[in-house]
Amino acid sequence: xAGVTQTPxxxxxxxxxxxxxxxxxxxxxxxxxWYRQDPGMGLRLIxxxxxxxxxxxxxxxxxxxxxxxxxxxxxxxxxSAAPSQTSVYFCASSYSSTEAFFGQGTRLTxx
Amino acid sequence: xxKVTQAQTEISVVEKEDVTLDCVYETRDTTxxxxxxxxxPSGELVFLIRRNSFDEQNEISGRYSWNFQKxxxxxxxxxxxxxxxxxxxxxxxxxxxxxxxxxxxxGTSLIVHP
Numbered sequence: 499x500a501g502v503t504q505t506p507x508x509x510x511x512x513x514x515x516x517x518x519x520x521x522x523x524x525x526x527x528x529x530x531x532w533y534r535q536d537p538g539m540g541l542r543l544i545x546x547x548x549x550x551x552x553x554x555x556x557x558x559x560x561x562x563x564x565x566x567x568x569x570x571x572x573x574x575x576x577x578s579a580a581p582s583q584t585s586v587y588f589c590a591s592s593y594s595s596t597e598a599f600f601g602q603g604t605r606l607t608x609x
Numbered sequence: 610x611x612k613v614t615q616a617q618t619e620i621s622v623v624e625k626e627d628v629t630l631d632c633v634y635e636t637r638d639t640t641x642x643x644x645x646x647x648x649x650p651s652g653e654l655v656f657l658i659r660r661n662s663f664d665e666q667n668e669i670s671g672r673y674s675w676n677f678q679k680x681x682x683x684x685x686x687x688x689x690x691x692x693x694x695x696x697x698x699x700x701x702x703x704x705x706x707x708x709x710x711x712x713x714x715x716g717t718s719l720i721v722h723p
Contacts, residue, residue: 529709531710531711533713538618538715539715540700540713540714540715540716541700541713543710543712546709546710548709556710586652588654590654590711592711594709595642595704595706596642596659597644597656597659598644598656598702598711599656600646600653600654602652602653603652603653603654
C-alpha cells in the first residue's frame with residue numbers, strides 16, 4: 499500500500515504563478531485534509547473534504563482552492579502565489595474517528 | 610470549539626534521561642479522540658498513539674508511555690531513557706466526536722544530546 503502520496507515534493511514558484519498540489523490515497527478514506535506547517539505554528543488546516551464532491555474551509559483558506567472530484571484524490575490549488583504561501587504542505591486522510599495518515603509533504607517556496 | 614495546547618516549545622535533554630511532553634486539550638464533547646504524532650528531522654509525520662475519551666487506561670509501549678487524565682484534560686507523553694533517535698517534533702492532536710477535523714497543538718521540539 500502506498501498510503502498517502504503527494505506530488506510534487508519540492509517546488510519553487512515566482513510570485514503570481516499558479517500551481518496545483520496533488521494528493522492521492524489508496525485507503526478508501528472518506529476524509530481528506532490539507533495542512534500547512536510553518537515554524538512555531540504547528541499544523542494549520544487549509545481546507546478539508548468529508549467525501550467525494552465536497553469541500554470546506556479550514557482555519558487558513560485564503561489564497562487556496564481545492565477540489566475532490568474523485569474519492570481518492572484531493573487537489574490544492576494556488577491561483578496567484580504569494581511569498582506568504584512559502585511553507586510545507588501536508589495532505590492527510592482518515593476515517594471518521596481514526597488517526598490521520600499523512601503524505602510526505604511538499605516544500606513550496608515562493609520568490 | 611476544540612483546542613490543544615503544548616506549552617513546551619523546546620525541551621533539551623541528555624541521552625538516557627526521562628522526559629515528559631505535556632498536552633492539554635479543550636473540548637465540550639464527551640466523546641473525543643486524542644493522538645500523538647512524531648515528526649523526525651526527515652519531515653514525515655508518524656502516528657504514535659490514539660486514545661478514546663472513554664478509555665482512561667494509561668498505555669506503555671516499550672520506552673514510551675502515555676498518561677491520559679480527564680480530570681485535568683491532559684494527555685502527556687513520557688519517553689523513558691531517551692535516545693538520540695527520539696529527537697523530533699512531537700504533536701498532540703484532538704478530534705471531538707462531532708468534528709471531522711483533527712486539531713493539532715503547535716508541537717514540542719525534543720532534542721536529545723549524546
